[in-house]
Amino acid sequence: MTFSYPITATAADIDELGHVNNAVWVKWIQDIAVAHWNHVATPEQRAAMIWVVTRHEIDYRGNVAAGETVTAETWVSDPPQGARFDRHVKFTGADGKVKVQAVTTWALIDRATGRLMRVRPELAAPFLT
Template structure:
């Protein structure tokens, strides 16, 4: 399984009225790390031919992060795709070693030319499994 890791530091714009990273920001970070993983691992011809859309997010918020704090985001695909869809796991860990957010998100692959769902073939999934 190919894991992708990326550090993210919370800016003032990421903070809500409770003084920590807003839940909507965590969802944005989930999407950003997933896209970065695709861009880093997928073959250029696959990046050119396909794009992904989220069909479901399941997010568990376990801790808070304040402005200037850095989390380590990690994402991976644990199981083979089913048709046009696959589940992606995401975990954000704080500098204290504690998990702050965990998620499982379901993504669907679309053909850029047609805008329609496309089955994830083995050669497209291989760099991520």
């Protein structure tokens, strides 16, 4: 399942080079991943489990200035491996060009124990494309 929404860069997102700062892109990657989880997970799942990032691989392909909007899109293409799975993210500008593309690895944590949890097939199913 692909999940997406628009993001408009604000003045606070812009660095000294006049475009969205790399740290902001990382925040947006986390924001869309969390929004996707909140969209598909039940209240009980959200209360019992939390995801954490273990790795980011990001390709910066273009710049975005204040006031410009990108479409953030995320999906999971492969089944999880144990407690982890890779999430794909891309941000496409109004010009149709991909500005940033990433693959991030997320791990599932049991909120009560703080320990890694195996991602069960029924939990992964709503994410898989």
